[in-house]
Amino acid sequence: MGVSMNVRTAVVPAAGLGTRFLPTTKVVPKELLPVVDTPAIEYVAAEAAQAGAQRLVLVVSPGKESVATYFDPTPDLEAELRGRDKDALLDKVRRAPELIRAEVALQDKPLGLGHAVGCAEPLLDDSDDAVAVLLPDDLVLPAGVLSTMAAVRQRYGGSVLCAFDVPREQVSAYGVFTVDGTEEEDVKRVLGMVEKPAPEAAPSTLAAAGRYLLDRAVFGALHRIVPGAGGELQLTDAIALLIDDGHPVHVVVHRGVRHDLGNPAGLLRASVDFALRDPEMGPELRSWLRDRVE
Numbered sequence: 271m272g273v274s275m276n277v278r279t280a281v282v283p284a285a286g287l288g289t290r291f292l293p294t295t296k297v298v299p300k301e302l303l304p305v306v307d308t309p310a311i312e313y314v315a316a317e318a319a320q321a322g323a324q325r326l327v328l329v330v331s332p333g334k335e336s337v338a339t340y341f342d343p344t345p346d347l348e349a350e351l352r353g354r355d356k357d358a359l360l361d362k363v364r365r366a367p368e369l370i371r372a373e374v375a376l377q378d379k380p381l382g383l384g385h386a387v388g389c390a391e392p393l394l395d396d397s398d399d400a401v402a403v404l405l406p407d408d409l410v411l412p413a414g415v416l417s418t419m420a421a422v423r424q425r426y427g428g429s430v431l432c433a434f435d436v437p438r439e440q441v442s443a444y445g446v447f448t449v450d451g452t453e454e455e456d457v458k459r460v461l462g463m464v465e466k467p468a469p470e471a472a473p474s475t476l477a478a479a480g481r482y483l484l485d486r487a488v489f490g491a492l493h494r495i496v497p498g499a500g501g502e503l504q505l506t507d508a509i510a511l512l513i514d515d516g517h518p519v520h521v522v523v524h525r526g527v528r529h530d531l532g533n534p535a536g537l538l539r540a541s542v543d544f545a546l547r548d549p550e551m552g553p554e555l556r557s558w559l560r561d562r563v564e
């Protein structure tokens with residue numbers, strides 16, 4: 271089918287106001303809030319790099335450029351840490367700049383996720399026949415689903431998304447799929463996709479997690495969409511157009527964990543989950559939590 275395995279460019283929409291994290295987000299972008307000690311954006315960058323991406327296009331709104339600054343090297347801090355023999359800390363601060371090359375695309379008006387992804391188009395080059403899109407609010411674990419999606423794209427062509435099964439009463443927070451089976455248990459062909467349906471109208475309980483491997487044709491579709499759910503230009507509606515045009519779209523059904531970092535309770539849960547698994551912090555936190563809960 272001639273579909274290349276490697277997607278070089280990952281687009282990360284990070285332009286939102288972060289209202290659920292006010293007042294912190296008056297000054298600190300939501301994407302830089304830590305899960306334990308590492309900002310969400312670094313996990314997403316690591317996931318993209320692991321799947322072979324070489325550059326991260328961060329779509330930010332004016333004032334949120336520090337999301338990209340986070341990927342710049344900090345030579346003064348590094349020299350200071352080196353001078354103090356703080357090797358473990360040195361490794362930590364060098365991690366992000368060594369992961370991937372970060373570039374910025376500016377979204378000057380909050381017109382929706384579809385519009386945000388479209389803002390990355392001028393930065394693409396001829397070899398980008400597909401892009402990965404990762405929503406930094408979603409932590410999909412174990413990381414690696416993007417590589418599975420790339421393998422599915424190689425088999426079926428077109429675009430590949432990640433789905434997870436949610437309780438019906440929650441579907442109205444997501445893009446929801448109409449699917450048909452394939453020979454593979456966890457791969458479905460997508461026949462339709464609708465953004466934030468009412469539970470009783472939802473075509474299934476398979477919801478879009480924030481991981482997309484999109485054929486470049488999506489940018490053509492993004493030019494054709496009109497405001498949809500919530501009055502916003504929706505990525506879902508562009509994908510629905512691709513399907514209508516006959517482009518193959520599949521989902522990988524993710525059976526692992528998903529953390530929603532888009533709200534304080536979800537971020538806290540992710541932090542607790544990560545800290546419990548940390549060999550240094552875990553045991554003490556576990557016993558403290560047990561006491562505290564009792």
Ligand code: G1P
Nearest residue numbers: 383408444445477478479480506
């Ligand atoms: C976005 C997408 C939606 C997807 C969700 C996953 O919605 O529009 O299709 O299911 O992310 O987190 P948002 O959370 O921005 O409202």
